Amino acid sequence: xxxxxxxxxxxxxxxxxxxxxxxxxxxxxxxxxxxxxxxxxxxxxxxxxxxxxxxxxxxxxxxxxxxxxxxxxxxxxxxxxxxxxxxxxxxxxxxxxxxxxxxxxxxxxxxxxxxxxxxxxxxxxxxxxxxxxxxxxxxxxxxxxxxxxxxxxxxxxxxxxxxxxxxxxxxxxxxxxxxxxxxxxxxx
Numbered sequence: 001x002x003x004x005x006x007x008x009x010x011x012x013x014x015x016x017x018x019x020x021x022x023x024x025x026x027x028x029x030x031x032x033x034x035x036x037x038x039x040x041x042x043x044x045x046x047x048x049x050x051x052x053x054x055x056x057x058x059x060x061x062x063x064x065x066x067x068x069x070x071x072x073x074x075x076x077x078x079x080x081x082x083x084x085x086x087x088x089x090x091x092x093x094x095x096x097x098x099x100x101x102x103x104x105x106x107x108x109x110x111x112x113x114x115x116x117x118x119x120x121x122x123x124x125x126x127x128x129x130x131x132x133x134x135x136x137x138x139x140x141x142x143x144x145x146x147x148x149x150x151x152x153x154x155x156x157x158x159x160x161x162x163x164x165x166x167x168x169x170x171x172x173x174x175x176x177x178x179x180x181x182x183x184x185x186x187x188x
Contacts, residue, residue: 001030004080008037008087008098016133016167016178021086024129024165024185028082035076037101042069044103052107070104077105082127083159085150089134089168093145102153111157121158128154129188130164131181139166163188 003025009015025032042048051063052070059067077083087098094102105111112119130150137143147164154162167181 001028001082002080003028003030003032003082003084004076005032005034005084006037006086006098006101007034008085008095008101010038010088010090010095010097012036012038015086015088016170017086017088017131020133020165020167020181020185021084021129021131023182024084024131024188027185027188028084028129030082033076033080035073035101038095038097041073041097041100041104043100070107073101073104074107074110077111078123080126082129083154084129084131086131087133087146087150089132089137089139089144089146092137092143094149106153106157119156121156121160123158126159127161128159128163130154130162132164132166132168133170134166134168135171136169139168140164144168 005021005025007015007018007021009018012018048066051059051066054063085098087094108114111123112121130147132139132147134144140147147166151162151164165181165184167177170177
């Protein structure tokens with residue numbers, strides 16, 4: 001079983017979400033590819049969108065170059081069995097870096113397709129483990145916009161086997177938060 005671990009903390013050296021994601025990967029077992037999305041990802045812009053909506057056979061070299069990084073990220077996601085998304089909760093949502101990665105991997109015809117019944121995910125048979133760390137916000141509470149968003153993105157691209165693990169309210173009771181998260185990891 002191959003694992004793709006996406007990390008997105010702006011403070012990776014002391015990131016709880018990154019640490020717990022690595023622990024989840026070790027528990028699941030298998031080769032791990034770790035991608036820190038806080039460095040080197042080009043945000044989408046008008047030129048990228050134009051290249052993306054151009055049929056592949058009509059793309060010129062400049063359009064292909066604009067999409068090369070996204071193509072590589074999609075291929076990386078397609079090549080792994082398990083996806084671990086590690087993110088802190090920043091201002092009630094995912095990090096900007098993680099949102100950027102999501103924008104680059106949500107590609108019509110590659111990770112989802114449009115049908116008469118609406119979008120249909122194409123990444124079947126995969127598993128996702130979402131690791132969220134929060135300072136004071138209760139995970140999956142009314143102010144946690146990250147966890148439901150990430151669940152929705154997983155469903156959107158076809159990953160329906162999703163487990164969410166939170167180390168929440170770390171500033172209030174770090175020991176309890178870590179104990180709870182580690183117990184959930186042990187149950188993977």
